[in-house]
Amino acid sequence: MTAQELSDLLKIQQKAFTKSPPGYEQRMEALASLSEMVEKNQERLIEAVSQDFGHRSSEETTILELFPLHDEIKHARRHLKSWMKRKSVRSSWFLLPSTAYYQFQPLGSVGIMGAWNYQVLLTLSPLVDAIAAGNHAIIKPSEIAPASAEVIKDLINKTFDSSYIHCVTGNAELAKDFSSLPFDHLFFTGSTRVGKLIMEAAAPNLTPVTLELGGKSPAIIHESYDLELAAKRILAGKLFNAGQTCVAPDYLVMPVDLNDKFLGYSKQVVEKFYPDIANNKQYSYIISDKHFKRLTSLLEDAKQKGAKIIELCETNELPEGMMTPKLVIGVNDEMEIMQEEIFGPLLPVLNLESVEQAIEYVNANAKPLALYYFDDNQDRIDHLLKFTLSGGVTINDTIYHLAQHRLPFGGVGASGMGHYHGFDGFKTFSKKRAVMQQKKFGATDILHPPYTDIKKKLIGVMGDISKV
Template identity: 70%
Template sequence: MNKSELNDLLIRQQAAFKKAPPSFEKRMQTLKKLSDVLEENKNSLIEAVFQDFGLRAREETLFLEIFPLQDEIRHAMKNLRNWMKRRYVPGAWFLLPSSAYYQFQPLGSVGIMGAWNYQVLLSLSPLVDAIAAGNHAILKPSEIAPASAAVIKEMINKNFPEEYIHCVTGDAGLARDFSSLAFDHIFFTGSTRVGKLVMEAAAPNLTPVTLELGGKSPAIIHHSYPVKLAAKRLMAGKLFNAGQTCVAPDYVIMPAAMNSEFERHAIETVQKFYPNINENDQYTSIINKDHHDRLNSLLEDATDKGARIVELGDKKADRDSRSITPKLVFNVSSEMQLMQEEIFGPVLPVLNIENMEDAVAYVNDHPKPLALYYFDNKKKRINWLLRNTLSGGVTINDTIYHLAQHNLPFGGVGASGMGHYHGFDGFKTFSKKRAVMHQKSLAASDLLHPPFTDLKKKLIQIMGRITKV
């Protein structure tokens, strides 16, 4: 599909929206249908994801993509009527007897650009929010995972009218054309580099954007926290999808005295999670050769600059050209490439900083991360860390799972993104919070119209004294 055809599709969607914005009943019917379609195509989606990665456990796709998506649909359907309610607010006293309220209204036709690492979830989860908010939508899954993109396209286009919900697929050129269209909102998930391009392309149309990006999400372990438990939870979060997760812990900060114990428990954990990892069909492959080569380049650069690489799985060669076994990296420095860019793979650097204040200072000296993980049982220190850092989200004493909380917003800050989604926050993202004031036939404000007589001047002076703090 070329840009002209894309634009024609958008125009048809916007015209259909203006004619009849989706009602509460239409939204509920669509969400239910999406749930049914997802269930009907579950096995095809799982197989397609497996094909894209070369190897990915069925259970991982179910647990990390299909189940959360179905639960998100359930949550939206349960709460949608309440989300759509008109909400009255106290009115300004000098505008009495007016009433004031706001209500959420759909934006129109929105564009959603998915990401390859969780193609099903990251393409369809924003769609759930867009449907709940009453929008029409065009999807563009990532071309890096073509098999799952093709299944999503077929299941969407077969079951929904194109003037309501439609899916298009294509290469990076199509993605550029897509992001330059005059959508009423664009939602993008991907890298910071591409996010900047999307925002640049959307700017001439003044199209608002939500950017769900990534970055280097740190994990800080306080010396008092049980190292075995920290290692277990860190490696679990790191190795979902072989580290190809935007909120995977990117590096660990802890005192040097914890290194040997952390290394031992990390090895034990990985060998328990993935026994015989080179033959284990539950350990995900790297998405393609380019990403595999990039990860190896990061490891070679770190080794050349004095790092110590610790193999956490079987001490054998990687099982094929698309696999990298889990590794810890010690003796890291800021000159190493793996400390300068998001790793997005099963490689976990360990940065030794001796106290919490210096650890927080290090995090704050770098771009704001999408996620921050802190392991500590002392409430006072936890609260201090929360006051003195800024990140998209935080999980205390675990990793990743804050994004599964439907009543919490998910989104980055600064270099890790802008805007939020999930639950009510996703509904708001795809809505206009529209302000309404309803004035009565007789109003106090009528007394303040020109000309400004002596009486009106006195009234204005009285207002000034009342409103002064």
């Protein structure tokens, strides 16, 4: 699709929206159609995702993409009527007898750019929010996962009219043209580097953007916590999709005395999760040769600068595209593995002796998308929450805060801006519109010029009252 064709499509959608903004019934019907579309084509989507990765387990795609998507649609349909209701607020005393309320209204036609690591969920989940909010939408899945992108395109464009919801696919040049369109809102999921380019492209049109990015999300273990349980939960979050998850624990922080025990537990966990890993169909591959080489380069750089690479499972030959889980012990900030988001099954271990040192380290670096802390002491938990800032937090587990429909999901600083999921996603794609309705006689009439002596006295009384 050319830049002009994209522009024409957007104009068609915006015109259609202006003529008839989707109401409650149309939104409910569209959400139901989306759910039915995914349900009837689950196997096709699972197969396409696996094709993109060389291999990804059907179980992972089901529990990490399809189930959350269905559940999110169900949640939106269950609560949509209450989200759409106008909400009355108390009028300011000096504006009486006016009434005041706000209502959420759709923005128009929005653009959604998905991400390759969870192509189905990260393309269609924001679409759920956009539909619930009453918008028209053009979506673009990531070109890095072309098989799933084409399936999503085929399904979406057969399910919806192009003037309402349409999917386009293409290369990086199309992505550039896409992000330059004058959407009423632009939603992007991806890397911080590309997020900057998206924001730059959107700026000339003053298009508001939501950026769901990434970053280096730490997992911090207090020395008093059950280390075996921590290892199990950290590695579970790390090894889903072979570490190719934006909220995967990116590095581990703990006292050096815990290293040996953690290593022992980690090997046990990996053996339990993925026995005979080379032939285990529940362990996923790295998305491309380019990404595999990048991960290998991170390991080599760390090794040359003094880190110790420890395999967490024994194996001889591996299928092409598979990378086994590894701990990287003795890391420092000079290593590339501590400078960029890893997006693979490599877990650096940074040895700091106290929670205070961990807090200082987190605060000295870019704000992460997620933060994980393992401790049973509520005072220390509250202290860490007070003195750090991240997109989200899970205490004593990893990644699952993003599955809470009643919690917002989004980054802060370098890890993104804006939120989605549930009501927060509905708000992101809506305008919270303020409405004041004045009566036939209103106190505001007194404020009109000319300012007579009586009006001056009244204004003086207002000033005195406002100081109380």
